[in-house]
Amino acid sequence: MSLEWNLRVSAYLDKLETATESIDLILDDMKLSTTNVEAAELTASTQQLTLAIETLAELIQQRETLLRANDAPAHGMTLVDKLLSTHQIDDARISRRCQRIAGTVETTHQRALSMFVCQYHLATLSSDLVRMLSGERTPPTYAKRQPGHSGGLFNEAA
Numbered sequence: 607m608s609l610e611w612n613l614r615v616s617a618y619l620d621k622l623e624t625a626t627e628s629i630d631l632i633l634d635d636m637k638l639s640t641t642n643v644e645a646a647e648l649t650a651s652t653q654q655l656t657l658a659i660e661t662l663a664e665l666i667q668q669r670e671t672l673l674r675a676n677d678a679p680a681h682g683m684t685l686v687d688k689l690l691s692t693h694q695i696d697d698a699r700i701s702r703r704c705q706r707i708a709g710t711v712e713t714t715h716q717r718a719l720s721m722f723v724c725q726y727h728l729a730t731l732s733s734d735l736v737r738m739l740s741g742e743r744t745p746p747t748y749a750k751r752q753p754g755h756s757g758g759l760f761n762e763a764a
Contacts, residue, residue, distance in 0.1 A: 608677040626710050629658045633717050
């Protein structure tokens, strides 16, 4: 393994951290736009989010390149595993940073998914209210997952 590979991994992590922070800021804007019912701002935020997610997808390709690099450690299937396999303190620090950023990416993913579900239901709120007030049955949002189990809890939340 070379020092150059470590530097490329560190640069990759810098880009990943920046991309994740950008997505978090966009999600914050979207949350405010949704709360204030600002459709124009929400559309702009959605376009920004799409671009930020495309950047994140490109970074995933860069990760694959790093994992397959000739100068990467031979053992391990992930950056964390490869870094830990060297038993070097500097590599362990980079590995911890990878894990921290991975946690942030996971949290950001959950926030984005929650925002999508919220906006999906807000988009049909008016028609749903009219249907409910008229007594018309609404189709369940979430289908039954297993025999004997319904998506009732999720349908009520929706």
